[in-house]
Amino acid sequence: MSNTTTTSTSATKRPVVVFGPSGTGKSTLLKRLFADYPATFGFSISNTTRSPRAGETPGKDYHFLTRPEFLAAIDRNEFIEHAEFSGNMYGTTVQAVKDVADAGKVCILDIDVQGVKSVKETNLGARFVFIAPPSREELEARLRGRGTDDEKSILKRLEAARGELEYGDSPGACDIKIVNDDVGAAYKKLVDFIFSE
């Protein structure tokens, strides 16, 4: 499908894209949002080439595609983002985001800068929220404090943060920049923004 021939997203269900460096607190804020408003928001269902695991339902947990199908969808420019992990391909299509709006929910996308740029080339009509850390030092402290990454991964994330912060502050990159200093205050800003239309 091309971006111009698909059904348009309802104006009241514009997707919200949340981006910012790893460790700024995107998951923390979104977890709270989904807990407080379970019926309002949704995540898109990803596509993958990996096999379904026991208990997984196609079209609910993932859209399961063969590798040739996945590659053809890439060629048709259907993906907002895609990547390969451990020999399997994963990605989010424009249609998967529209499906969330069609189900009456606001789709929340937690994606990287490459994905943000890609969403801007679609007709999804998304709004963009840049979550920034109070400082580089604090970002490093949070990545270490989280305890989920080894030293190599932390340094890689901090290196990537440089470009992500630069992009977030560039003109037109986002509709709102939220500095996640006090988490309660940041959450309130996020909720106020999301419900502001």
Ligand SMILES: Nc1ncnc2c1ncn2[C@@H]1O[C@H](COP(=O)(O)OP(=O)(O)OP(=O)(O)O)[C@@H](O)[C@H]1O
């Ligand atoms: N305002 C805050 N003050 C202090 N610590 C915070 C704040 N917000 C989040 N944290 C903590 O910082 C760490 C990183 O947060 P989180 O995992 O939500 O980041 P993320 O942006 O989702 O990262 P990734 O992109 O890697 O998924 C977590 O340990 C979280 O508890």
